[in-house]
Amino acid sequence: MPAADRGQATGPPTISEVAAEAGVGRATAARTLGGYGYVSPELRERVLAAAEKLGYRANALARSMSTGVSHTLGVIVADIGNPFFAGVMRGISDTSRARGFDTIVLSTYEDLSQEIAATNVLIDKRVDGVIIASAAVRRSEVAHIRAAMDRGIPVVLVDRAVASLDLDSVVIDNRDAARAAVEMLISAGHRRIGFIWGPPAAEAPATRRELLAEASRNLWTDGERLRGYLDALDDARIPFDPQLVMVGRKTEGRATQEVARMLALPDRITAVFCTETEAVTGALRALRAAGLSYPRDVALIGFDDSAWAAVMEPPLTMIEQPVHQLGAKAAEVLLDILDGAEPRREMHTLHSRLIVRSSVAAPALP
């Protein structure tokens, strides 16, 4: 039906062309097509018919230009290839679509410069609000987020809070989740528990104090999980051993190396707690390389449940995050602000769940 003869028309049909085709003024066409104001049923029909005939679609850019709003949310995620963020993204897009908003996603791949670039793209495209599930941000590097805020663009953070920013943020109970997992390891009898992974320090901080300082300079999520680990250790009066927490670049390969190292210690680890999926697979590789198996030789608990974790033999005990809900909540908070609600500027905490399967057993007797 589209592609009617529009004479010398070039490009997609405009509202003026529709008006001309229908023999009415631009405004009348605009009113019926825009769904506002009043138009007589008769003219209305003519306009609709003309639009249909020409295959008219409103130019969203032009509309945004004159209204000043784009009905679009910008989303910046750390890594869209990570199932965690993909799930959050789905929550965001489901609820924003339900409320009439499109969403455009940009992935930073954990790189600050890409995060800054992404922020600028969103500012330039005049999105109405921004959700950031990235914050490669080490607390101090938040100028780009400030820039968006200064322009009056509401920003909501997901997963990774940034204390210095005073924004609404939607997160999970990272500290409690980590503590619960480590407690389970402890009550199974473990005392030598590896922590994969910690902050990206160049060298392992010698003291607990330095470690925490380093952690709080970096990714919030990681710091919280580390705190949870320490909480559990403290409660059980197990002394903190800096050799048991991995620091440095967070890659699967390094996780493997570090677990191997901890396994080779004179007083080796009998359990590992992994704060991310790649840390889990890295740890698993180390176990295999060492000829060890879980839960017999080493107990294991990790973050981010998945179908794979359930089909492993034996199946893995994992922490499940409410990914969809995390995204949905963030979108709600943001859309409410766009609807005029006063920003609460607080932390919205959702709850994770420890899914107990079979990767934890008592440590083998020495």
Added chain:
Amino acid sequence: MPAADRGQATGPPTISEVAAEAGVGRATAARTLGGYGYVSPELRERVLAAAEKLGYRANALARSMSTGVSHTLGVIVADIGNPFFAGVMRGISDTSRARGFDTIVLSTYEDLSQEIAATNVLIDKRVDGVIIASAAVRRSEVAHIRAAMDRGIPVVLVDRAVASLDLDSVVIDNRDAARAAVEMLISAGHRRIGFIWGPPAAEAPATRRELLAEASRNLWTDGERLRGYLDALDDARIPFDPQLVMVGRKTEGRATQEVARMLALPDRITAVFCTETEAVTGALRALRAAGLSYPRDVALIGFDDSAWAAVMEPPLTMIEQPVHQLGAKAAEVLLDILDGAEPRREMHTLHSRLIVRSSVAAPALP
């Protein structure tokens, strides 16, 4: 530095404000900020300083309005939560960013109505080109793609070709990949090989002819993989048994059911070939439920390699797709067209790789 006093200014600073601040005409400001035309070094400096002072950022919408181009690619993927598509997406965004294009992604979650909506969003936002890695499209339902093409928006398909469309498409050698995998199973001695999953027919087609007809009415990728399976069977003169191909909704749960069914057959399967990750985990669940293990009781090969597949015990033999390259190539083809190259309207085929690990062994003697 931004947020200088702009008097009663509301909203982000415009180019006119910058011009005023610098004490020059709008055009001069536009020229220096837009990087075209000629401007004296002196005025140039003043404009730059003013822009810096006001925190000026060009309004991409306004720019697109007057130039008619957005330097933005639209991408429609079937499911951004699927690591396969996430990888493709990364390939697309890496290469388009390198060539100065932003990309906006929309996920359809395999739903045609969402795919249509997504296409419209992209048309309305006036993206310069579209990459579709979805095509929930059952060959016949391509009106929305045609609509985009009719508007002069170049479209490139990835992963899932659509024969009726005559577009450039970037795909892998699905048929050969499947054939190679099944051949490996056959040469290990298997003759009863399950195929998970086939086309979404309501009932299992009784004949091979009907099955292929059904397949070609649906997702291209699935059809090709099925053909590869049949090719291998034919070459080995193994008769086709309709009971061994799963049809219907493609979910992990159904894969589990179907593998369980095939395992319960009088002449049960001794191997499974899975065309997707969820089919693999589904199959694995069925094996466990039946108290069977691989590769001893059942051999297994699946599509889409991942870190998990490598850490399974024993590790899984899988087909690895060049995901990043798939996306990169699609972006290249599209950007070349936008640069004026004549569309080749052909199928660009990349090669997958069978990663041999340990999930295939000879069938146990009956």
Added chain:
DNA sequence: CTGTTAGCGCGTTCAT
């Protein structure tokens, strides 16, 4: 009720 008109912010002739 409907048509005319003036912006929205930017790119781009066209004079100066």
Added chain:
DNA sequence: ATGAACGCGCTAACAG
């Protein structure tokens, strides 16, 4: 070399 003026497609305030 620079500035004034117009147009991109649409919304909205204003007459009529």
